[in-house]
Amino acid sequence: MERPETPPKEVATAISRRPPSPPTPEVTRRIEENRLRAKAIREQRDAELQASGALQTNGHNQSVGSAGKKRPYGSIPRAEVPATNRDARTSPTKEGEGLQPVSRKFTKYVDYNFSAMTDTKGGFLSTEDDPWNKSMSAGAPGKSEGEQKPANMTAAEWERLQLIRKLQRNKSGPFEPGLSVLADEKTRKRCRECKTVEIDFVWEEVFGCAVCNGCKQKFPEKYSLLTKTECKEDYLLTDPELKDPELLPHLSKPNPHKSHWHDMMLFLRYQVEDYAINQKWGSAEALDAEFEKREEDKKRRKEAKFKEKLLDLKRKTRTEAFRRNNAKGGISGSGQGPGKTASFGDAIGDRGKHVHEWGRTVENADGMTVKTCLSCGSEVEVMEF
Numbered sequence: 001m002e003r004p005e006t007p008p009k010e011v012a013t014a015i016s017r018r019p020p021s022p023p024t025p026e027v028t029r030r031i032e033e034n035r036l037r038a039k040a041i042r043e044q045r046d047a048e049l050q051a052s053g054a055l056q057t058n059g060h061n062q063s064v065g066s067a068g069k070k071r072p073y074g075s076i077p078r079a080e081v082p083a084t085n086r087d088a089r090t091s092p093t094k095e096g097e098g099l100q101p102v103s104r105k106f107t108k109y110v111d112y113n114f115s116a117m118t119d120t121k122g123g124f125l126s127t128e129d130d131p132w133n134k135s136m137s138a139g140a141p142g143k144s145e146g147e148q149k150p151a152n153m154t155a156a157e158w159e160r161l162q163l164i165r166k167l168q169r170n171k172s173g174p175f176e177p178g179l180s181v182l183a184d185e186k187t188r189k190r191c192r193e194c195k196t197v198e199i200d201f202v203w204e205e206v207f208g209c210a211v212c213n214g215c216k217q218k219f220p221e222k223y224s225l226l227t228k229t230e231c232k233e234d235y236l237l238t239d240p241e242l243k244d245p246e247l248l249p250h251l252s253k254p255n256p257h258k259s260h261w262h263d264m265m266l267f268l269r270y271q272v273e274d275y276a277i278n279q280k281w282g283s284a285e286a287l288d289a290e291f292e293k294r295e296e297d298k299k300r301r302k303e304a305k306f307k308e309k310l311l312d313l314k315r316k317t318r319t320e321a322f323r324r325n326n327a328k329g330g331i332s333g334s335g336q337g338p339g340k341t342a343s344f345g346d347a348i349g350d351r352g353k354h355v356h357e358w359g360r361t362v363e364n365a366d367g368m369t370v371k372t373c374l375s376c377g378s379e380v381e382v383m384e385f
Contacts, residue, residue: 120260171201191215206251207268225251225266235276236290242267248275307367314381 023031117124149158167173191199193215204210209223216223228250231237242248248267255261281287356373361382364370370379 122260171205176201193219202251203268207249207271209268209271222270224269226269226272228265228267231267231272231276235272236287236294237272237276237280241275241280248272311368311381 117126168175189210190197191212192210196212199210199212250265250267252263255264277284357375358371359374361371369382371382372379
């Protein structure tokens with residue numbers, strides 16, 4: 001006799017081996033209604049697509065290529081495009097409008113909008129960081145809209161436009177002003193050296209100096225250009241004086257060393273000399289005296305700095321030597337025993353401890369402040385505060 005098990009074994013019955021019963025008439029009717037409804041919806045959509053011309057049929061009232069293939073762009077209704085879809089072909093109207101983060105938690109990781117930045121070959125910058133940077137492509141104050149290449153202009157047309165603007169700025173080529181030979185003799189502009197009418201109109205406009213190109217090369221001691229650094233070092237002029245266009249006009253040119261640096265400020269030599277010698281310092285001798293005075297002050301400050309560093313080095317060296325001597329265990333013959341360390345002022349031998357009697361503090365030939373003991377003649381350096 002078999003023992004009962006828990007749970008008991010499933011006993012196969014005749015009911016479990018019977019086939020499933022057929023669906024009832026009510027279930028069959030619902031299935032047929034759903035099929036006809038889906039077919040009607042499908043035929044209605046195919047009719048709409050065929051009316052719009054986006055669907056092709058094979059003559060048997062069946063759509064060709066509708067299953068398993070990509071839909072044409074014209075068959076996609078624009079109303080069904082979700083609002084979260086971003087089209088990269090359209091530029092956002094405002095800065096950062098088209099680059100919204102997907103999640104709120106993502107905002108803590110987004111610090112910069114690189115779509116609004118420019119690669120200046122020294123880092124990615126925006127117009128808010130450096131609005132006056134010439135490497136920025138757009139948005140800088142004082143720049144006209146024409147400095148950017150329009151989309152409907154070719155590269156050759158853009159280069160031709162830039163050449164025309166350069167000729168306009170330099171007043172050369174077809175944009176050179178007239179020589180005014182037909183003007184009145186009083187209003188006619190002539191070179192101040194050779195009296196020719198072929199003057200440099202850029203210099204006449206910037207410096208107010210009517211001179212021709214030949215005379216500029218013939219008299220470099222008067223008409224050569226000085227940089228801002230040369231004016232400050234040779235003529236002892238200050239930044240406010242050099243930045244005043246009414247006092248000293250200057251010509252701005254791109255920096256030849258780095259294109260993204262500030263423009264060079266070029267000054268006319270005879271104008272700088274006239275202001276520095278005749279107005280500011282009074283004479284060339286006074287300018288030379290001031291220059292020598294500043295050089296002596298610079299040399300004196302340099303020597304004082306060197307002496308201060310030397311004294312500091314001596315103090316550190318003597319302190320280290322005193323510590324090393326103490327670490328060795330004292331001086332032989334000091335009378336204090338071989339196990340004791342020597343201290344400053346201890347006498348050598350059995351004469352007892354010597355007490356210094358310091359005199360007045362004086363300055364020696366080396367420029368150091370020292371005082372001398374009246375009894376033993378030892379000297380020590382003293383720092384007076």
